Amino acid sequence: MKKLVSLAAGVLLAGLPFAGSAFAQDYPTKPITVVVPFAAGGPTDTVARLVAEVMSQDLGQQVVVQNVGGAGGTLGAGQVATASNDGYTLLLHHIGMSTAPTLYRSLPYDPTADFEPVGLITAVPMTLVAKKDFEPNTLEELVAYVKANGENITYAHAGIGSASQLCGMLFMDALDTQMTTVPYQGSGPAMTDIIGGQIDFICDQTTNTTSQIQAGEVKAYAVTSPERLGNLPDLPTTAESGLELEIGVWHGLYAPAGTDAAIVERLEAALKTALANETVVSRFAELGTVPVSEEEATPEALAETLSSQIELWRGVIEEAGVYAD
Amino acid sequence: MAVSKFETKDLVSGCIFVAAGAYFALESLTYEIGTAFRMGPGFMPLMLGTALSLLGLAIAANGWNKPDSEEAPVWPWRGLILIIGVIVFFGATIRGLGFVPVVLVSSFVAAMSSRLNSPVFAAMLAVTLTVMCTLIFVVGLGMSVPWFGPWLPL
Amino acid sequence: MDIIASLGLGFSVALDPTNILYCFIGVLLGTVVGCLPGIGPTATIAMLLPITFSLSPAGALIMLAGIYYGAQYGGSTTAILINLPGESSSAVTAIDGYQMAKRGRAGPALATAALGSFFAGTVATLLLAFFAPPLARAALNFGAPEYFALIVLGLLVSIALAHGSILKALAMIVLGLLLGMVGQDIYTGQPRFTLGFRELYSGLNFVSVAVGVFGVAEILRNLENEKERDVMVKAVKNLWLSKDDIRRIVAPVLRGTALGSLLGVLPGGGHILSSFASYSAEKRLSKTPEEFGQGAIEGVAGPESANNAAAQTSFIPLLTLGIPAHPVMALMVGAFILQGITPGPNVINDQPALFWGIIASMWVGNVLLVLLNLPLIGLWVKMLSIPYRALFPAIVLFACIGCYSINQNIFDVYAIGVFGVLGYVLIRFGCEPAPLLLGFVLGPLLEEHLRRAMIISRGDPSVFVTRPISATLLALALAAVIIAVLPGIRRKRKEVFVEED
Structure with missing residues (x-):
């Protein structure tokens, strides 16, 4: 019964209006909205909800996740860019924050100028997986096979600007070959066709692939993180097999530009608490990822990652000639 | 025609x-x-x-060579203009004025689009609907809109 | 047998008093949000996700699942009472359900929906329990060519949705297909028909289009000539089904359940087709097809059963393979992960209590829904005695609020207005809205699967006929066209003859 009451209270709290302006020193005095620019239930949303839950406890105010999907994450990000910079509207975005300025030639906001970075959260590694009866068995064989068969291989990705598309670009870049890329609407349908053997190969986040790899539904070749993963100890890293392909889907927390420094500091502290939380660490581990270190959960680290990643992806995307508008 | x-x-x-x-x-x-x-x-x-x-x-x-067999119904101009007006008004002001004023005005105007409704009846209906909608959507379902929006000096 | 033991384990979880309570909260919330247009199960589950943190995994997932299939139940209520479908599945129910309500038969329509859904839910639960893994495996044989063929079949068979001119129905389907293409092309990212608005990149919202062409258009029609007729309902005749009604709904419910159960398993959009397919089938098989669109009870019984069966079996790919079939299932994946369980093929072995508990809870939930909904029928029908002039402003408001609440996107609100007018004008000039909606939901799928099939086959169109499943489906589609065209031509001759007489 107690749970029922808290449930009702939760529903009520999420909707209650709060008036009046807040001063930075007693921030926060009302619920904070974290905009996730993707649909609920996806990997980024999951990361956001895990972190938001613990941040709520630390800040003493509800941190509400709001999903504003559409246009490859640029709608939600654009909304936060123009939101009031009072610290009550934040953005949790992934690697797409750094690819959007190149992918979208008419982006209505500037990822560096329109946001105050708060901190990095995590970098989800990716895995190279293929349908069960795909010929190559190891990464070396895969590389040779892809080089030999090129466009006869079908590569699935989860849509324009998705992590799997980016990883595919890097992979083809590293091998200097082209495969036939087949876009899907999200990771779910793409994985369905990999498991069903309708399509050959994908590089996707561990969030989506780990359970399928463990169950033997797909053939896994390598993980793109520098170290092997705890829950897939037999899976080699790309570096071990001599492939230069390192990519992680990094997530960051942002506030609109001009947010009071004291508020950013408070948020940074809450973020650090959340990333040190046991539940968050263990749930992240099940997703095949770890929270970033304390030094990285800072505005400086996020700002640096963002600007270096923007540069990196500008090169890769322009070379591939892939644009989203 | x-x-x-x-x-x-x-x-x-x-x-x-x-x-x-x-x-x-x-x-x-x-x-x-x-x-x-x-x-x-x-x-x-x-x-x-x-x-x-x-x-x-x-x-x-x-339709060639088939003369109209039935009289065309009259155009409900009043309803068309007011109801579409309400929808546009709702969309344009929900973020600025907030839930309560927008719903109040919208339901009054929507009610007025029927010739059978007097202004008094429409006003009563508007108040009832506003209370009901606020309770259902904002309080009950936790919809994230402010009761009164930033355009209002409250 | 093994399965009996497993089901026993499942029921021991599902019948735990706290879990019954969560199940009840879930189906109750689902019914409520299903009734309201806009705020659908997706939004509700998203809002409740953080709260489920504090619950046990079984309790949380039982509740969230309850919201989903509860909403399928509730969705039919507003479709029948005020012609306001909240979801693609209930758009079909609105066709005949609303006509029944207008003729004073809202009670039997609602009862049919509830009973049909309950029966379908029970069968689908059994299917889930006994055949989930093999069904999921079979569904994996469906690739892009098969889905394309299935959608073509669905579209061609659905011309039966119209009760007027076939040409106009075809045109409405094509218009719907085109409207479905508004937004960013998923293959190239090219924004199409967005008129430069970034808000339209993810396309038009289904609920806005449906609420516009059904709900708002109907209101405008009723405002045409207010003085002469009081629009709403004649005196309510009876609340319950007559013996004749029961006789008429048995076969449609059985067929709807079978169709829905099978289509629901397909992760690539099968559940969307289920209610449309069932409606078309019933109309084809009926001895009195002219009654469809005028309040045929079969037109409520079939689609409602199909839709609820599909809602239930669409859990199969998720529970057995960890594959989400549609956005609500994707949310369920999120819910699993938040509970520390990654959905995948291993769940059935690693978490048997959870797996079987969820399945058993679905049946419990269906019982709760019937117990909840049957007594409500009287109340709903009473609502119809509110004069229409007071009811319609509420409908307009609910439509605006509901659509806005989905994505906080004001374009979804404007779209209601645009499609309200478009729907009204088209209805006025003799076109019906249901085929347009069908085209709208299937358009993006049709294009997606066609283009994907062509990419994977490297431009070889023979894939559609060399793959056995797709070849069979296309052959069925061809047969459907032939069957539809032949009597059409014959009737045409008769018509011409009569006119010149």
């Missing part, structure tokens, strides 16, 4: 389809068409737009 030897219904709906089809087909010409084997974003809309226009022509032609 006995314009011609066409049945009005067929003629007008046919024309709408032709116009809509033409819009989609012409607009899709500005996208990459591709080939049947490697379709671009313009391929399907071009095909379908053309098909729609042809269907529209066939529908209009089908």
Whole structure:
């Protein structure tokens, strides 16, 4: 019964209006909205909800996740860019924050100028997986096979600007070959066709692939993180097999530009608490990822990652000639 | 509207389809068409737009020589203007004015679009609906809109 | 047998008093949000996700699942009472359900929906329990060519949705297909028909289009000539089904359940087709097809059963393979992960209590829904005695609020207005809205699967006929066209003859 009451209270709290302006020193005095620019239930949303839950406890105010999907994450990000910079509207975005300025030639906001970075959260590694009866068995064989068969291989990705598309670009870049890329609407349908053997190969986040790899539904070749993963100890890293392909889907927390420094500091502290939380660490581990270190959960680290990643992806995307508008 | 030897219904709906089809087909010409084997974003809309226009022509032609058998109903101008007005007003102001004022005004105007409703009845209905909607959507379902928006000096 | 033991384990979880309570909260919330247009199960589950943190995994997932299939139940209520479908599945129910309500038969319509859904839910639960893994495996044989063929079949068979001119129905389907293409092309990212608005990149919202062409258009029609007729309902005749009604709904419910159960398993959009397919099938098989669209009870019984069966079996790919079939299932994946369980093929072995508990809870939930909904029928029908002039402003408001709440996107609100007018004008000139909606939901799928099939086959169109499943489906589609065209031509001859007489 107690749970029922808290449930009702939760529903009520999420909707209650709060008036009046807040001063930075007693921030926060009302619920904070974290905009996730993707649909609920996806990997980024999951990361956001895990972190938001613990941040709520630390800040003493509800941190509400709001999903504003559409246009490859640029709608939600654009909304936060123009939101009031009072610290009550934040953005949790992934690697797409750094690819959007190149992918979208008419982006209505500037990822560096329109946001105050708060901190990095995590970098989800990716895995190279293929349908069960795909010929190559190891990464070396895969590389040779892809080089030999090129466009006869079908590569699935989860849509324009998705992590799997980016990883595919890097992979083809590293091998200097082209495969036939087949876009899907999200990771779910793409994985369905990999498991069903309708399509050959994908590089996707561990969030989506780990359970399928463990169950033997797909053939896994390598993980793109520098170290092997705890829950897939037999899976080699790309570096071990001599492939230069390192990519992680990094997530960051942002506030609109001009947010009071004291508020950013408070948020940074809450973020650090959340990333040190046991539940968050263990749930992240099940997703095949770890929270970033304390030094990285800072505005400086996020700002640096963002600007270096923007540069990196500008090169890769322009070379591939892939644009989203 | 006995314009011609066409049945009005067929003629007008046919024309709408032709116009809509033409819009989609012409607009899709500005996208990459591709080939049947490697379709671009313009391929399907071009095909379908053309098909729609042809269907529209066939529908209009089908009405040839069939004089209207029934009287056309009157246009509900008052309802059309007020209800569409309410929807546009709702969309344009929900973020600025907030939930309560927008719902209050919208339901009053929507009620006024029926000639059977007096202003007093409409006002009563507006108050009832505002209370009800606020309770259901904002309090009950936790919809994230402010009661009163930033445009109001409260 | 093994399965009996497993089901026993499942029921021991599902019948735990706290879990019954969560199940009840879930189906109750689902019914409520299903009734309201806009705020669908997706939004509700998203809002409740954070709260489920504090619950046990079984309790949380039982509740969230309850919201989903509860909403399928509730969705039919507003479709029948005020012609306001909240979801693609209930758009079909609105066709005949609303006509029944207008003729004073809202009670039997609602009862049919509830009973049909309950029966379908029970069968689908059994299917889930006994055949989930093999069904999921079979569904994996469906690739892009098969889905394309299935959608073509669905579209061609659905011309039966219209009760007027076939040409106009075809045109409405094509217009719907085109409207479905508004937004960013998923293959190239090219924004199409967005008129430069970034808000339209993810396309038009289904609920806005449906609420516009059904709900708002109907209101405008009723405002045409207010003085002469009072629009709403004649005196309510009876609340319950007559013996004749029961006789008439048995076969449609059985067929709807079978169709829905099978289509629901397909992760690539099968559940969307289920209610449309069932409606078309019933109309084809009926001895009195002219009654469809005028309040045929079969037109409510079939689609409602199909839709609820599909809602239930669409859990199969998720529970057995970890594959989400549609956005609500994707949310369920999120819910699993938040509970520390990654959905995948291993769940059935690693978490048997959870797996079987969820399945058993679905049946419990269906019982709760019937117990909840049957007594409500009287109340709903009473609502119809509110004069229409007071009811319609509420409908307009609910439509605006509901659509806005989905994505906080004001374009979704404007779209109601645009499609309200478009729907009204088209209806006025003799076109019906249901085929347009069907085209709208299937358009993006049709294009997606066609283009994907062509890419994977490297431009070889023979894939559609060399793959056995797709070849069979296309052959069925061809047969459907032939069957539809032949009597059409014959009737046409008769008509011409009569006119010249």
